[in-house]
Amino acid sequence: MASVYAPSAEDVVRRLRPFGMFFETSLKDLIKSIRGASDDPEQLQQVLGRALAECREEVRSPDVELKANAVVKLAYLEMYGFDMAWANFHILEVMSSSKLQHKRIGYLAASQSFYKDADVLMLATNLLKKDLRYEGRNDGRNDVLTMGVTLSGLSTMVTAPLARDICEDLFGMLSSSRPYIRKKAVAALFKVFLQFPEALRDHFDRFTAKLRDDDQSVVSATVSVICELSKKNPRPFVVLSPLLYEMLLTIDNNWIIIRLLKLFTNLAQVEPKLRIKILPKVLDLMEMTSATSVIYESINCIVRGHMLDKDDDEAAAICLQELNKFCNSNDPNLRYISVILFYKVGKINPHFIAKFDTLVIRLLKDVDVSIRSRALELLEGATDEDNLASVVQILIQQFADKDVVSASNLFQQAGKAGVEIEIPVSYKVKMVSVILKICSSNNYAKIPDFDWFIAVLSDLCVVSQDLNNSTIGNQLADEIRNVMVKVPDLRSKFIDTIVNLVLNPDLTQQMPMILREGYWCIGEYSSVLRNGDEFIKKSVKQHRVQPQVSQIMTQALIKVFSSWCNDGTDKPIPYVKEILGELIGFYESLSTSHWFEVQERSVEFLEFCKLCDESLESEDHELPLLITEVLPGFFNAYDLNPIMAGTQSKIQKSLAIDLETPFLSSEELENLLREDASRQDEADSGLESDLELDSVSDSDSDDDGGAVPLSEQSMPISISGGTENSEMSPEDRHSLQAKRRQDRMDNPFYLDAGDESPKTKDGMLINFDGEETHVEPKSIGKLDLSTVSSGSLSRKKNKKKKKAQVLIEEGLPDLIQDTQDNRGSLDKELGNPSSVNSSAINLKTQSKLDDFDFSSSQVSPGVTNFGETDDSADIEKLRAKFASPSFGHDQSPDDEVIVVKKKSKSKSKSKSKTKAKSKSKNSKIISEETQNSQV
Amino acid sequence: MVQIKYMLLISRQGKIRLMRWFDAFTATEKNKICRELSTTVLARKLKMCNIVEYQDHKVVYRRYASLYFVCGISPEASNELLTLEIIHRYVEAMDSYFDNVCELDIIFNFTKAYDILNEVLICDGSMTETSKTSILKTVASMDALETSDNLDQVLS
DSSP, X not given: OOOSSSOOHHHHHHHHGGGTOOSSOOHHHHHHHHHHTTTOHHHHHHHHHHHHHHHHHHTTOSOHHHHHHHHHHHHHHHTTTOOOGGXXXXXXXXXXXXXXXXXXXXXXXXXXXXXTOHXXXXXXXXXXXXXXXXXXXXXXXXXXXXHHHHHHHHHHSOOHHHHHHHHHHHHHHHTOSOHHHHHHHHHHHHHHHHHOTHHHHHTHHHHXXXXXXXXXXXXXXXXXXXXXXXXXXXXXXXXXXXXXXXXXXXXXXXXXXXXXXXXXXXXXXXXXXXXXXXXXXHHHHHHHOOOHHHHHHHHHHHHHTTOOOTTOHHHHHHHHHHHHHHHTSSOHHHHHHHHHHHHHHHHHOGGGSGGGHHHHHHHHTOSOHHHHHHHHHHHHHHOOTTTHHHHHHHHHHTTSSEEEEEHHXXXXXXTOOXXXXXXXXXXXXXXXXXXXXXXXXXXXXXXXXXXHHHHHHHHHHHHGGGGOOHHHHHHHHHHHHHHHHHOGGGHHHHHHHHHHHHHOHHHHXXXXXXXXXXXXXXXXXXXXXXXXXXXXXXXXTOOSOOHHHXXXXXXXXXXXXXXXXXXXXXXXXXXXXXXXXXHHHHHHHHTTOSSHHHHHHHHXXXXXXXXXHHHHHHOSSSOOHIIIIIHXXXXXXXXXXXXXXXXXXXXXXHOOOOOSSOSSOHHHHHHHHXXXXXXXXXXXXXXXHHGGGHHHHTTTOOOHHHHHHHHHHHHHHHHHHHHHHHHSOHHHHHHHHHHHHHHHHHOTTSOOOTTHHHHHHHHHHHHHTTXXXXXXXXXXXXXXXXXXXXXXXXXXXXXXXHHHHHHHHHHHHHHHHHHHHHHHHHHHHHTOOOXXXXXXXXXXXXXXXXXXXXXXXXHHHHOOSSSHHHHHHHHHHHHHHHHTGGGSSOOHHHHHHHHHHHHHHHHHHHHHHHHHHHHHHHHHHHHHXXXXXXX | OOSEEEEEEEETTSOEEEEEEOSOOOHHHHHHHHHHHHHHHHHSOTTSOSEEEETTEEEEEEEETTEEEEEEEOTTTOOHHHHHHHHHHXXXXXXXXXXXXXXXXXXXXXXXXXXXXXXXXXXTTTXXXXXXXXXXXXXXXXXXXXXXXXXXXXXX
């Protein structure tokens, strides 16, 4: 029984709470208990769980003090990963307390967890409005601070409806007598503008007047807000540029200067005229200031604001000089950011950075891998024929897992031991591709010595096998093939390297992509391979080769065999038989492969090898004709030369194919047959029996030697067609064609490809049947490289001018495009205005304005995807509003548009007001309820 | 988007001491960022630069005694030096408020640390109050008000 005079225990407890004396767990106790249990994770979980349960209880207590305490604890527990969104309503209760202490706690928790919780925010709107007009109980200060707390809290949770409701209040606060309030209001307006761009349009002048505020912190905040807004849409702010320029000249606060520079960066992107005015000033600024971040921002402004022209050597030199200083500094941060800027300058014109090669090389040895990796990107601009070898040398050395960099090596710091660095795999991958890129750039123009390059390539193959990265493997393989094809002088040397690579058992396991191209090279250039017999013996022993590789391998081996047999030296027949036996064994093992391509090829070659074997039986001294004539005839008709990507398809397109004229007229056919017969008399009898197999290989190629017997076997089809055709009348021909088409349709083995595919097929046929000289002489003339072997490098370059040019074109623009692509997506999110875009959206928005209040009030709380989507919508709105000519430079049409818009605006506003009213009624009721529950 | 996306205070043991999100992140994202950043940042050597590329943005961090102050900044905001300077301002402000701030101060007075942060980074981290004195003045007057609030309550 509690008497009136003796306070109850509960009462005492309640009264003591404000002094931090809690009989419940206070925040301090919670932190202590968590710290005490931090050694044992299990115990920690228990403590956290218990604390959370307590909070759940306490937060429901009617005592605001206790509630606030629980909310603080929840805010602390959130750092341990416990979501506190479930307590949002209680947080709102704490916020509505009249005490500043509780308000602070409430707003803190709210800013952590309210984000986009539409229900609670709707409830909060009224509270916020009340707090912003807070009538202080004690004195003015309380008022100010409450508003300050409210404004800070508000800026973290603005949504579109909230923004609309609150913006009038905020604008009122802009004219407050206290700078603190003005500053906070400006800051809060930023978020409001993002959600509710109409506010900025309607009060543009009122807002920008704050640039001339007496208090510098307000000016600073305003500049910052304009700077941030201009990131989204710079256009409306271009009109401010004279004022801003003046500020840049007069203000000596570095923080504001940096903001102004950023702002000009954004403005210059849409207003190229600014460049003339700003650039000299920025350069001056760089000279005058001693603050590093101002210098950095100046360069940033020049580079990002597109103020640096391709031929503006002077400005570029000044910038790069400063950057060079940064790169040489002790501060790794400076080095890092300046490397990035270096890259951007280099992108504008690579020759700007060409003379900084020593710097780049030093950066490659930097302690910090992230700086190194950035320096790698610079390499393309900074390497030339003289330093390429040393650069590559440095890079390959870094393949050691641990790289020790002595600090004294880099900077003159005595007494520091070396730092050991772990080189991440991603860096290595990047390194390999950069090496390949810089070496192959400009059609290998930078390579001083191809022997060296071959060594580098094989080194790279060996070291990168651990990276387990298929793109690198493919790049290396492509490089190997390209060098082999493009540098004829080197083939004989290079092929040995390739053989070593291909027979390397580790490599076979790790980088199967290299095998494929390797075998292709060996097969194609088997004529320069020595010891083909050895190679065959070794490679048939390779097991577990991927089917894609075996597909190439089957052909490569028979080519090697053919070249080896015909390399001019005498070979003992039994030995040839032995090698052939190896091959037959190899093909037999593959002839049951599940891969169709592999199976088909190996069966083809198997049959041929068996025939060769038979023919060897009958011979004692000489190799049979089948091996000396027919076999090489399969492959050696033409040399393969490098052609530009896409050339083949171009040729096919440009070919006018005459499908009507028969290949042979009847007289020609007669002649041919007669000739044939006479030649066949000369040919020995062994050949005749072998003719059947010719059909096996006609898919590969044919040739002058082989064409003779071939014609007999494979021609009859075309002959019959030809003879018939020549004698037929046009109508008959048509009907025949129709019939053939019908046949084709019925035949399941024909792919029904309409009219196109047979055409191109025939085109190919024509191509291969020796008519090229007549059909496309130019391409042959250009691509013929086989005779250049003596011409060596210089000749090669000339020869491939066409190719080289393409490479130049591909080189740097590619680089830019890459990063642009990367940034492109971002830019889209940010809504960097491009003229096309804005005009397109412009059209949309005219209609959007009419009915926008419905959509905007409903959309924004709903779309809570990740902020970006929301933002892009805002930006779209923002941009739409301002990209329309209303904020352009010319004034006369300007006003009219604004007037019109304002009208429509006021209409929509009245609509929204009614809506808001009804809403606020709702919320009032609810908030009354909350108060009831409190009481 | 805003310049600073989030700010974390991570102790050398990898414990989160403070976190402030200026952008919408889901709880799982928050956890992921905390976990991954504490491992990446703690693993970095003294000599390395204070800028790390993480996911699609950059992370600027700075170590003071046993605490790492980690800021995620949007990539196009791009003045990393400025971010470092902001961190430093924040630490300076806390230093004078707590008089030689240490990790324990921040742990036990984390609400104060948040309050100061709110004054330093106004409005989603896109803006900063640069004057240390004005920051401290505001925080101090708030504290004074709180105690007077408490007194009022007791006296009532």
